Amino acid sequence: MSHSTSIEQAGIVDSDVRSPSTMRATTYEDYGDASVLKIAEVPVPHRLPGQVLIKVQASSVNPIDYRLRRGEMKGLLPFGFPRIPGYDVAGTIADCASDSIFRIGDRVMAFLDHARGGACAEFAVCATDVTAKLPDSMPFDEAAAIPLAGTTALQSLRDHGQIAAGKRVLINGASGGVGAFAIQIAKAYGAIVTAVASGDNESFCVSLGADKFYDYHNTDFTELSKQWDLIFDAAGKSGYFDSRDVLTENGRYVSTEPDVKGMLVTLLTWPLSKSGKVMLAKPNAEDLRELIQLYESGKMSVTIDSRFSLDDVAAAHRRVESGIDRGKVVLINQRPHTEK
Known part of the structure; x- marks a missing residue:
């Protein structure tokens, strides 16, 4: 698949972690097939006490994402719309409390603790205790494949x-x-x-x-x-x-x-x-740290099936729905270039 090599090696470097007031995000306004997923400009989520704001460099698609999108679990998660799908995040801290264990610019992964998701966007918020610092040796695309x-x-x-x-x-x-x-x-x-x-x-x-x-x-x-x-x-x-x-x-x-x-x-x-x-997995930073330790010690590797850009989330969902033989489907955040 062309997507598996079309996006540059995803150890994305982005020194500008300042957060604007709006962001690009994948949203959907109703249940349905992958065609309901659209790119929209939405407000950057507000960080509450005990939370961090993450500039998302990469995320991934899991079966739970398309099942929620199709409405299979609307009885369990009867929330309103619009929704931003996704639970896996890898990126950098854009905002945090002054007494946080993190600092602005820290490389992190997170398993989002919001029932509705929120990962398929340029920024995401989550609790500090579902966020773990990444080693420099772990690229963002591989980190994004791990949390859920x-x-x-x-x-x-x-x-x-x-x-x-x-x-x-x-x-x-x-x-x-x-x-x-x-x-x-x-x-x-x-x-x-x-x-x-x-x-x-x-x-x-x-x-x-x-x-x-x-x-x-x-x-x-x-x-x-x-x-x-x-x-x-x-x-x-x-x-x-x-x-x-x-x-x-x-x-x-x-x-x-x-x-x-x-x-x-x-x-x-x-x-x-x-x-x-x-079982349904529960977001937990301690578990993320254990998984990172397994990765660093060489006991756990990450297999990526394919990579898609944020603009191609619908295609990524279809890829997962079709059945993945090996590994994970990863989304790479890249703001499109505009001509001047």
Whole structure:
């Protein structure tokens, strides 16, 4: 895809962090397909106490973004319009309190803590405690790929899956944005990892550390005579009751499918020895710092499927909706040049 190389290497340098009164942002006024996404000039969000204002250099698109845009979760998030999509941010601090742990110009990543998003814009605000400082070695495009997907993988495995060295972990949807991080995080914690994805992603999953691989076209892992201590369905394609027989006693099933059926599974199975959990990641700076540390230590890399400009958010959404085989779709903020 031309977008994967068309935008300059995204370690964007921008020394001007002053914030104007308005900004360009991707907005939508109603639910619908990707065509509802439009570029608009909107006010720069106001920073409240305990918040930072970030000049966004890069963000990324996650499945939750197009699902919200299509109205799939309007019962859970019944907010009004217009909306600015996106939860992943990488950029520089444009404004913060004088006693903040950050300084203007600091390079940061953030997992936005607003239910409606706000990342697909030139500026975004969020709480200080969902923001983490970036090392100089991490380019903005790679940083922007991490927050939501990396936090989802980390919290699913560590908090809900109680991962530990020697535990047998199966990751379904292992080559996607969340799954690729999950393989690497599980290996960093010393787990034995089985990856499930399409056959052409076997070498990719093995390169990330998977010990065993199954092509879901040829093998239904729920029908195997094996058992795992943790099944993490990063694709939302299996179900707790389908997977129960291949869980060990006291095994755990974790999914990222945020729907009513999944929530019921969480409620109904929590007392059982084999529990099921449908999780939604919670923004947390400590978790971002752990992910950054894994990156810096070489235990976690970032795979980018493609890069799009802010003006091409609709195309980026369509790319994610079509199904990503490997890695993340990243948005690079570049104000278009105007002729004088």
